[in-house]
């Protein structure tokens with residue numbers, strides 16, 4: 619008998635690279651952007667398209683692939699959080715299996731909101747242990763947040779994004795003209811994530827929102843100032859994501875608004891969008907920050923005034939202390955045992971705190987209710 623002393627340390631360095639680029643008029647046949655990754659001639663593409671996008675662009679999409687002689691299979695996906703399921707994940711995998719694609723040079727193309735890009739990217743990351751994909755966001759939430767990072771996932775067992783992966787796209791193609799047809803409530807839903815970035819890390823972006831936010835919302839960001847707000851928000855988001863793509867560092871500024879919102883959106887999936895839950899979390903966090911003297915009365919007022927000016931209405935009755943405390947506890951597990959809650963310290967800068975207790979949540983909900991009555995005459 620020989621003693622086995624075999625030991626080998628395996629290292630495989632991998633560089634993650636992908637492009638996030640403006641690409642207007644994506645379905646114009648002469649525009650090569652959609653086929654700029656992978657091979658073109660005599661090739662195939664599996665394309666997942668949001669049903670509300672398909673309504674507006676089905677002919678253009680068909681014509682685009684015909685023009686390039688690419689055999690495309692279009693899978694129409696109904697957006698909405700209720701469809702971010704393992705069942706839809708499997709439905710996409712089944713369709714994909716009936717339309718074989720090359721493993722390396724025929725990327726899956728995902729065209730839709732955050733739900734669609736999260737589910738489709740999860741398919742891409744697991745199908746044959748990973749095939750390439752391209753993302754084309756068509757909602758504001760997707761444009762400034764969901765599509766530009768590398769997180770994929772589906773909801774499972776009553777939990778948001780419980781199954782998922784980190785998988786970089788080959789490209790993210792940004793065409794803000796998709797936002798023209800997006801319902802107003804979904805525009806505001808995306809604006810909540812822009813407010814998040816502005817408050818926690820970018821005072822200049824906050825100022826731009828104060829100056830041009832209202833007109834940008836009204837024009838669905840088709841105005842020049844709206845375009846500049848979007849570019850700055852994406853640049854800021856990528857600045858945070860790039861050095862921490864796999865979230866080894868768990869204290870993340872971009873988690874501002876994503877502590878109490880977790881419980882809110884899980885419990886109120888039918889009537890609260892992701893961004894709306896995030897903004898409810900933000901306003902409570904702002905009041906906590908004010909109580910801890912991290913924010914002045916003036917800065918607190920500016921934040922509430924901006925939200926009011928942009929026309930975002932919030933149902934603060936949804937803020938139940940016990941639900942928010944449970945959400946904080948869940949996020950503490952997610953953040954490896956420490957709360958790591960980002961809090962604004964003045965507009966545009968941030969600290970992380972680890973000692974929020976249930977009483978503090980309850981007391982600050984009461985203060986928030988008083989603040990809403992004083993400032994806007996409603997609670």
Ligand SMILES: NC(=O)c1ccc[n+]([C@@H]2O[C@H](COP(=O)([O-])OP(=O)(O)OC[C@H]3O[C@@H](n4cnc5c(N)ncnc54)[C@H](O)[C@@H]3O)[C@@H](O)[C@H]2O)c1
Pocket residue numbers: 668669670671696697698699702730731732733734736756757758759760763764765767768769770779796797798799800801804807891892
């Ligand atoms: N992966 C990430 O890092 C990340 C980050 C933020 C949010 N998310 C996820 O994003 C999801 C929310 O994304 P969402 O708000 O885009 O939701 P969504 O994908 O459900 O889209 C919202 C609605 O807009 C419709 N729609 C899409 N594009 C349209 C267009 N151009 N015109 C008209 N209607 C259109 C859809 O059909 C849907 O009804 C959540 O599941 C959230 O967890 C992921």
